[in-house]
Amino acid sequence: MSAELENMAFVGDTDSRIFELNLILRKIPTRVAEARRQLEAEESLLNEVLLPWTQMEDEIQEREATIKIALESIVKFEAHMKKVTTQKEYIAARKQVDEARRLNTRLQDEILERRLNQEELTPRLKERRKTHQNVLETFQGEKAGITDEQARLEKEIAELTGKVEEGLKQLGPSAIQYYQKLIRGGKSPGVVPVIAGSCNGCNMALPPQVYNLLLAANGKLFTCPTCNRITYPQPQEEAPPADAAAG
Ligand SMILES: [Zn+2]
Incomplete structure (x- = not known):
């Protein structure tokens, strides 16, 4: 020869x-997307429980903020009741205090109801968080492996291209x-x-x-x-x- x-x-x-090598390299985005799809499916399952739980938590926070205002207004109007000089003013202030107390009671009940609902969801939420965490770790491992492989392929292609050009x-x-x-x-x-x-x-x-x-x-x-x-x-x-x- x-x-x-x-x-x-x-x-x-x-x-x-x-x-x-380029054929293998070109399939990498599809492989990453496939791995990500599994993670996204697991995220949807988690959100089925996490979103209602979070919604309840937000509603609890809102009610706690309103309770704080109700308690402040009770203190304020009780103090006012001691200073009023007329029966009419006293009744008006008393009415405010009663309304704030009723509001407080209603909000406490609503919070309790949401806490109970949250408790019911908690075991499922824990389970799905755990599964999601596992799938997330698997995905991250796979992605890191694929990224390494991509770098190796690109390096080898660059080296081989150098050899081709030399020839x-x-x-x-x-x-x-x-x-x-x-x-x-x-x-x-x-x-x-x-x-x-x-x-x-x-x-x-x-x-x-x-x-x-x-x-x-x-x-x-x-x-x-x-x-x-x-x-x-x-x-x-x-x-x-x-x-x-x-x-
Ligand atoms: Zn030809």
């Missing part, structure tokens, strides 16, 4: 590996730009062997005369007339050593 052809075979194999340099000054144009145009892998007379990129048979020219080029820059990818003749399989044939 000529040194040129050996170089092309290396570039072609490396470019084909880049293509495979392409030997085809001439514009080979790298030509290759990059192919990749940008969606023609990855951009360097492919011709196997049994057909381009491995587009699967089209090369006309016999073109095929003969490809063989004559023997690893020098040659492009497929159909898909314009850089092509080289698939090197012949070397005969395996006699002792390897047994294994």
Whole structure:
């Protein structure tokens, strides 16, 4: 095998590996989305209990704030009752105190009712919080694993691309730009062997005369007339050593 052809075979194999790694890389967002969907499903289950519980808690807080105002007004009007000089003023102040007391009693009842409802929900809430926490931890673990894998893939692709470009340099000054144009145009892998007379990129048979020219080029820059990818003749399989044939 000529040194040129050996170089092309290396570039072609490396470019084909880049293509495979890119396929895996492209599936990563889908895998993250799938993991996230499970987490979101668990969040919905949690919210079925957490939202009503929180709503009750908010209503309790509101009532406690109103009770505080009611108690303040009781103190205020009781003090006023001691200072009034007429029966009419006394009755008016008394009425305010009674109303504030009734309001206080009603709000206390409403709070109690909500506390009881909350207590009923508490075991389910605890259970769902626990499950949600587990699913969340699993998701975070999976996401971290996927992110690491993505970084490894990107690093390997960058390294392999460097090797491809190094090999392409030997085809001439514009080979790298030509290759990059192919990749940008969606023609990855951009360097492919011709196997049994057909381009491995587009699967089209090369006309016999073109095929003969490809063989004559023997690893020098040659492009497929159909898909314009850089092509080289698939090197012949070397005969395996006699002792390897047994294994
Ligand atoms: Zn082709």
